[in-house]
Amino acid sequence: MKKLGMNEVRREYLDFFGKKKNHTVLKSFPLIPEDDESLLLINAGMAPLKKYFTGEKKMKNNRATSSQRCIRTGDIDRVGMTERHGTFFEMLGNFSFGDYFKREAIHWAYEFLTVNLEIDKNLLWVSVFEDDDEAYDIWHDEIGLDSERILKFGKEDNFWELEVGPCGPDSEIFVDRGIDKAIDENDNKPGNDDSDRFMEVWNLVFTQFNKNANKEYIPLSHPNIDTGMGLERIAMVLQGKDNIFEVDVNQSIIKEIENLSNKKYKEDEKDDISIRVIADHAKAITFMVSDGILPSNEKRGYVLRRLIRRAYRHGKLLGIKNEFLKSVIEKIIDTYKIEYNELIENKDRILSIVSKEEENFQKTIDSGLDILNSYIKNLKDHNESVLNGADAFKLYDTYGFPLDLTREILEENNLSVDINEFNKLMEKQKELARSARKSDSGWSLESINIDSFDKTDFVGYDKLSVEANIIGLFDQNKDLNFIKEGKKGIVISDKTSFYAEGGGQVADSGFIVTEDTKARVYDVQKKKDVIVHYIEVIEGNLSKTSAKFIVDKDRRLDITRNHSATHLLDQALRNVLKEDVNQAGSLVDADKLRFDFTYSKALTKEEIRKIEDEVNKKIREQLPVKKQIMPYEESEKIGAIGLFEDKYKDMVRVVSIGDYSKELCGGCHVNNSSEVLIFKIIQESSAAAGIRRIEAYTGKKVYELTNSNIDKIEKIANKLKTNPKNILDRIDSLENEVKSLKEKVQKLKRLNDEDVFNDIANRVENINGINLLVHKFDNIDMETLRNFEDRMKNNYKDLIIVFATVNNGKIIFTASISDSLVDRYNAGQIVRIISKITGGNGGGKRNFAQAGGKDISKLDEALNAVYQLI
Incomplete structure (x- = not known):
C-alpha cells in the first residue's frame, strides 16, 4: 500500500x-x-x-x-x-x-x-x-x-x-x-x-x-x-x-508539546495522556474559533471553553508553567494551512481569543483551587470521602471550575464527588434554559407531515394582502377541520403574503380574515418550502376555506427599513474600519436592528460617528434598491456578499442598494434608500471575544428617541433649576461645589480617625510579653480598619490585633498577627472560634483573617473569648 x-x-x-x-x-x-x-x-x-x-x-x-x-x-x-x-x-x-x-x-x-x-x-x-x-x-x-x-x-x-x-x-x-x-x-x-x-x-x-x-x-x-x-x-x-x-500531522504537534513541557511521548503513561489531550483538543479549539465559535457558558461555546480549560489543565500537569496553547495552535495552523487557508486569514483572531480565555482560566484555576482545597481539607478533617454535588456545582456555575477538573483533583486525593446531585442541579439549570429558549409560538411542527403539502407560493415581496386557500389546520397534536374562537392553531395555505422568520429577519404579523372569521397571526415559520402561520382565532370559527391574508403594513415597513439599514451598515463598517470585517450574526425586527461582526477591539466614538454619517449619507442619496434573481456565478462577478452555503446554489437573490451595497439576501427591503429615513446607532458593545455588536434605530424609532431625550433634558434642567441650554454650565458649577465639600469632609475624617487611633493605641495590653489589642467599632469601613492595623503594627512588635465592627446590623471580625508570632498563633482559628459565638463563620491565613457574625448581643462575649484564647 x-x-x-x-x-x-x-x-x-x-x-x-x-x-x-x-x-x-x-x-x-x-x-x-x-x-x-x-x-x-x-x-x-x-x-x-x-x-x-x-x-x-x-x-x-x-x-x-x-x-x-x-x-x-x-x-x-x-x-x-x-x-x-x-x-x-x-x-x-x-x-x-x-x-x-x-x-x-x-x-x-x-x-x-x-x-x-x-x-x-x-x-x-x-x-x-x-x-x-x-x-x-x-x-x-x-x-x-x-x-x-x-x-x-x-x-x-x-x-x-x-x-x-x-x-x-x-x-x-x-x-x-x-x-x-x-x-x-x-x-x-x-x-x-x-x-x-x-x-x-x-x-x-x-x-x-x-x-x-x-x-x-x-x-x-x-x-x-x-x-x-x-x-x-x-x-x-x-x-x-x-x-x-x-500519524504524520500529529507527530509535529506532539513534538511541539514535548518541547514546551520537556517531556517525551511514550516514556510515561500519565504524561502520554496529557500530551494526547493537548494535541487533540488544540486542533478542535483552532478550527472551532476559526469558524466563529467563541468561549461561553452555553451550547457550543461551552464545548470550546471546556476544551481550552481541559487542555490548559493538562499542560499544568506536564509542568508547563505559563500559557502555552498559542505555540501549539501556531504549529497546527502551519500543519493544516495546505487545505485550510482560512486558518492563516484568521490566525490573529484565533490566537487572541484562545490566549484571552487561557489567561482568564489561569485566574479561575487559582481561585477555584483555593476553594476546592478548602473543601478537600474539610472532608479530610471530618473523615468524609465524597464532596457533595452542590459544592461541585457551585465551583462550576459560579467560578467556572469544570466538573472534570474537580473530579481529577479529588481522585488525586482519593476522594470523589456526588455526581447524581451535581447532575440534578445541572439538569435543573438546563431546564430553566430550555424554558427561556422556547419560541413565542410554543408549538412543534413534528406532528405535521409537511411532505404532504406543496411549496407555498410566497407573494409577500410585492403584496401585503392576498386571497389564498387554507389547505391545512392543526393544533399541537392533530389535523383539524376548523379552529374555534379563542383557540390557537396552525394554518397552512397555498399562497401567502406573510414573511416567515429567516436570515435574521423576524416573521410578519397580521390577520387572516373571512366574511365571518378573524384570526391574529403572531408567528410565521418555514419548514422545507412550506410556510406555516401560528394564529389565534379572535372572531368566529376558522375553517379550510378561502381567506384574505393581511400583513401588518406599518410593522413590515419598520422591519424593511431596519433590514435595508443593516446592509448599509455592513458596507459602512468595511469602508470605515478598513479591515476584514465579517458578519457574525444579525437580528432585524420592527423596533431595531442588531448586527454582530468580527473585530478585535471596541469602536471609538469617532469611528461610530463616521459609520453613522456614512449610512445617513447613503439614505439621503435616495439610492434605488433592486432585488434580482440571478445565477450564483453572476452574483460573484458583481461582487455580491453571501453566506458560505450560497456557493452551492444555482440561483440566488441579490439585493443591491445603488452601487454601494450588494448582498445575497432573501429578506424584505425598501425600494429606495430614502425610505429608511434616518439611522442612529444606540449602542456598540462586545458580543463575545473578537465579536463586536452594533444596535441601531431607523425611521420613527429615531424620532421617538429624539423626543424622549428632549423630555429628559427638560426634566434635568428643571431639577438643576436652569434652562436646557445652560445645563452643562450648571453641572460644572455643581461639580466644583461637590469637590469643595468632599475636601472638607476628608479633612474632618482625618482629624477624627487620628483621635480614634490615639484612643485605641492607649488600649494595647501586654500579656506575658505579647502585645494584645481587642476593640470594637460602630460603622467603620474596612479600609480605615486595615489602616489602623498597619499603623499599629509599625508601632508595636509581637502584636495581636482583634477588631470587630458593626455595620448595618452585621458584625465583621478581623484578626491580624505579627509575623514573629504566626508560628504560635493562627488568625484564621481565632476569628473562626469567636465568630461562631455570634452565629457566624469565617477564616483565613495565619497572619490575617476575617469572619462575619450575626448576634450582636453576644459580641462582648466573643471579644472576651480572645483573652482566653491568647
Missing part, C-alpha cells in the same frame, strides 16, 4: 471523486450547523448536507465529495485515556443526491482503495446488511470478493436510521492489519470492537427508504448515497501506525 501523508490522502481522495468521477468538490463546511437546531456541532460528513438529501435544497451537480472537519463531544472525558478517541477529525465522503446508487458506490470505493491507495485486495473485508442481497452480489459477483470475507450482520451493525426520516442499509469496509494485531487465535475476522487487527475504514450508506412514524419503510423514488471514511484512520493504516496520534 502507498505510504501517504494525511494531506496527500485528502488530496488523492478529492481528486479521485472530483476529477475522475465528476463530483462537485465541496470545501469543508464550518463546524457551526446552518439552520439545523438538532446539532450542536457538525459531527459527520453528511451533516451539513441534510437538506440536499431531503430535496429541500438543490446542488448544481447531484453528486458531491468533501473532506469535512468534524467535532464529536460524547467522548471528551475519554480523550487521552485511550489512543483511539479524539474530538476533532476529518471525514472523507462522496455523496449522491438521487443520482448514482449502490453499484457505483461500491465499485468506486474498491477502486480507490486498491488502485489509488494500492491496498492489497486480499486484506479487504466487508460487511453488509443481512437482507441486502443486492450489495452482497455486487461485492461477490462483480468485485470478486471471496464469500468468506463478506459478512452479513443485522440492523444493529449494518442499517443506518433515526426515529423517522431517510434511512437504509450500509456496507462497511475493513482492512486486515495483520495477525500480530490480533487479540487471540479467534480474532480472525471483523466483529470484535476491542480488536486492532481489523480496522473499519469506510462506511457506505445506501439511503433507500423513508421511515415514517408508524415504523414503515417506504422506498424512496430517488435513493441517495452517503459515505464516510475517517481521514486520520485511513492515514494510520497506510502509515502502519498503531493509533491516530502517531
Whole structure:
C-alpha cells in the first residue's frame, strides 16, 4: 500500500471523486450547523448536507465529495485515556443526491482503495446488511470478493436510521492489519470492537427508504448515497501506525508539546495522556474559533471553553508553567494551512481569543483551587470521602471550575464527588434554559407531515394582502377541520403574503380574515418550502376555506427599513474600519436592528460617528434598491456578499442598494434608500471575544428617541433649576461645589480617625510579653480598619490585633498577627472560634483573617473569648 501523508490522502481522495468521477468538490463546511437546531456541532460528513438529501435544497451537480472537519463531544472525558478517541477529525465522503446508487458506490470505493491507495485486495473485508442481497452480489459477483470475507450482520451493525426520516442499509469496509494485531487465535475476522487487527475504514450508506412514524419503510423514488471514511484512520493504516496520534500531522504537534513541557511521548503513561489531550483538543479549539465559535457558558461555546480549560489543565500537569496553547495552535495552523487557508486569514483572531480565555482560566484555576482545597481539607478533617454535588456545582456555575477538573483533583486525593446531585442541579439549570429558549409560538411542527403539502407560493415581496386557500389546520397534536374562537392553531395555505422568520429577519404579523372569521397571526415559520402561520382565532370559527391574508403594513415597513439599514451598515463598517470585517450574526425586527461582526477591539466614538454619517449619507442619496434573481456565478462577478452555503446554489437573490451595497439576501427591503429615513446607532458593545455588536434605530424609532431625550433634558434642567441650554454650565458649577465639600469632609475624617487611633493605641495590653489589642467599632469601613492595623503594627512588635465592627446590623471580625508570632498563633482559628459565638463563620491565613457574625448581643462575649484564647 502507498505510504501517504494525511494531506496527500485528502488530496488523492478529492481528486479521485472530483476529477475522475465528476463530483462537485465541496470545501469543508464550518463546524457551526446552518439552520439545523438538532446539532450542536457538525459531527459527520453528511451533516451539513441534510437538506440536499431531503430535496429541500438543490446542488448544481447531484453528486458531491468533501473532506469535512468534524467535532464529536460524547467522548471528551475519554480523550487521552485511550489512543483511539479524539474530538476533532476529518471525514472523507462522496455523496449522491438521487443520482448514482449502490453499484457505483461500491465499485468506486474498491477502486480507490486498491488502485489509488494500492491496498492489497486480499486484506479487504466487508460487511453488509443481512437482507441486502443486492450489495452482497455486487461485492461477490462483480468485485470478486471471496464469500468468506463478506459478512452479513443485522440492523444493529449494518442499517443506518433515526426515529423517522431517510434511512437504509450500509456496507462497511475493513482492512486486515495483520495477525500480530490480533487479540487471540479467534480474532480472525471483523466483529470484535476491542480488536486492532481489523480496522473499519469506510462506511457506505445506501439511503433507500423513508421511515415514517408508524415504523414503515417506504422506498424512496430517488435513493441517495452517503459515505464516510475517517481521514486520520485511513492515514494510520497506510502509515502502519498503531493509533491516530502517531500519524504524520500529529507527530509535529506532539513534538511541539514535548518541547514546551520537556517531556517525551511514550516514556510515561500519565504524561502520554496529557500530551494526547493537548494535541487533540488544540486542533478542535483552532478550527472551532476559526469558524466563529467563541468561549461561553452555553451550547457550543461551552464545548470550546471546556476544551481550552481541559487542555490548559493538562499542560499544568506536564509542568508547563505559563500559557502555552498559542505555540501549539501556531504549529497546527502551519500543519493544516495546505487545505485550510482560512486558518492563516484568521490566525490573529484565533490566537487572541484562545490566549484571552487561557489567561482568564489561569485566574479561575487559582481561585477555584483555593476553594476546592478548602473543601478537600474539610472532608479530610471530618473523615468524609465524597464532596457533595452542590459544592461541585457551585465551583462550576459560579467560578467556572469544570466538573472534570474537580473530579481529577479529588481522585488525586482519593476522594470523589456526588455526581447524581451535581447532575440534578445541572439538569435543573438546563431546564430553566430550555424554558427561556422556547419560541413565542410554543408549538412543534413534528406532528405535521409537511411532505404532504406543496411549496407555498410566497407573494409577500410585492403584496401585503392576498386571497389564498387554507389547505391545512392543526393544533399541537392533530389535523383539524376548523379552529374555534379563542383557540390557537396552525394554518397552512397555498399562497401567502406573510414573511416567515429567516436570515435574521423576524416573521410578519397580521390577520387572516373571512366574511365571518378573524384570526391574529403572531408567528410565521418555514419548514422545507412550506410556510406555516401560528394564529389565534379572535372572531368566529376558522375553517379550510378561502381567506384574505393581511400583513401588518406599518410593522413590515419598520422591519424593511431596519433590514435595508443593516446592509448599509455592513458596507459602512468595511469602508470605515478598513479591515476584514465579517458578519457574525444579525437580528432585524420592527423596533431595531442588531448586527454582530468580527473585530478585535471596541469602536471609538469617532469611528461610530463616521459609520453613522456614512449610512445617513447613503439614505439621503435616495439610492434605488433592486432585488434580482440571478445565477450564483453572476452574483460573484458583481461582487455580491453571501453566506458560505450560497456557493452551492444555482440561483440566488441579490439585493443591491445603488452601487454601494450588494448582498445575497432573501429578506424584505425598501425600494429606495430614502425610505429608511434616518439611522442612529444606540449602542456598540462586545458580543463575545473578537465579536463586536452594533444596535441601531431607523425611521420613527429615531424620532421617538429624539423626543424622549428632549423630555429628559427638560426634566434635568428643571431639577438643576436652569434652562436646557445652560445645563452643562450648571453641572460644572455643581461639580466644583461637590469637590469643595468632599475636601472638607476628608479633612474632618482625618482629624477624627487620628483621635480614634490615639484612643485605641492607649488600649494595647501586654500579656506575658505579647502585645494584645481587642476593640470594637460602630460603622467603620474596612479600609480605615486595615489602616489602623498597619499603623499599629509599625508601632508595636509581637502584636495581636482583634477588631470587630458593626455595620448595618452585621458584625465583621478581623484578626491580624505579627509575623514573629504566626508560628504560635493562627488568625484564621481565632476569628473562626469567636465568630461562631455570634452565629457566624469565617477564616483565613495565619497572619490575617476575617469572619462575619450575626448576634450582636453576644459580641462582648466573643471579644472576651480572645483573652482566653491568647
